[in-house]
Amino acid sequence: GQNIDQPTEMTATEGAIVQINCTYQTSGFNGLFWYQQHAGEAPTFLSYNVLDGLEEKGRFSSFLSRSKGYSYLLLKELQMKDSASYLCAVRDYGQNFVFGPGTRLSVLP
Amino acid sequence: KAGVTQTPRYLIKTRGQQVTLSCSPISGHRSVSWYQQTPGQGLQFLFEYFSETQRNKGNFPGRFSGRQFSNSRSEMNVSTLELGDSALYLCASSLEWENTGELFFGEGSRLTVL
Numbered sequence: 001g002q003n004i005d006q007p008t009e010m011t012a013t014e015g016a017i018v019q020i021n022c023t024y025q026t027s028g029f030n031g032l033f034w035y036q037q038h039a040g041e042a043p044t045f046l047s048y049n050v051l052d053g054l055e056e057k058g059r060f061s062s063f064l065s066r067s068k069g070y071s072y073l074l075l076k077e078l079q080m081k082d083s084a085s086y087l088c089a090v091r092d093y094g095q096n097f098v099f100g101p102g103t104r105l106s107v108l109p
Numbered sequence: 110k111a112g113v114t115q116t117p118r119y120l121i122k123t124r125g126q127q128v129t130l131s132c133s134p135i136s137g138h139r140s141v142s143w144y145q146q147t148p149g150q151g152l153q154f155l156f157e158y159f160s161e162t163q164r165n166k167g168n169f170p171g172r173f174s175g176r177q178f179s180n181s182r183s184e185m186n187v188s189t190l191e192l193g194d195s196a197l198y199l200c201a202s203s204l205e206w207e208n209t210g211e212l213f214f215g216e217g218s219r220l221t222v223l
Contacts, residue, residue, distance in 0.1 A: 099152035
């Protein structure tokens with residue numbers, strides 16, 4: 001079966017660092033993606049991992065361990081505009097994207 | 110470069126009716142996929158089209174159908190609407206085999222079934 005787990009909600013303070021975890025069990029693996037979705041808006045692409053390790057992109061970093069079926073998204077120097085839902089998604093060999101339930105992050109002043 | 114365009118943005122229907130939603134992908138993108146998003150279930154995959162062929166299908170009843178035209182534009186149809194079909198329907202396009210093949214989403218069509 002296909003299963004992706006993420007925490008439902010997280011809260012952090014402006015300027016802090018937050019780590020959003022994602023665990024997955026899918027039929028085949030062809031990349032892990034993180035998307036950001038602000039309320040009432042379309043999801044937008046944040047990061048992509050296909051090999052183990054850390055990918056850094058400005059204030060955002062994403063880590064992947066394929067053997068553990070585990071990824072995390074690290075957000076540094078949090079800003080109020082980072083308040084959004086963060087979606088973890090795995091693409092399988094059939095090019096299907098399986099999305100997790102999303103983590104709603106609230107950044108407090 | 111124009112993004113993914115979905116129409117209509119909002120619509121209200123009653124139970125038993127049918128609805129057609131439209132999606133125009135980013136120019137050059139041949140893969141178009143559809144997702145249903147609800148607060149309780151998150152993003153659920155409906156189907157994916159590539160070069161006018163349905164390549165993958167999610168676990169939805171046959172009331173949900175779609176098609177893709179030669180210009181890559183896609184439509185999805187839901188017949189005999191039920192209250193539980195109320196959701197945000199998102200369309201996404203991708204280049205697939207280039208770069209990361211990430212999905213580019215439209216703003217969505219918010220369907221309310223009364």
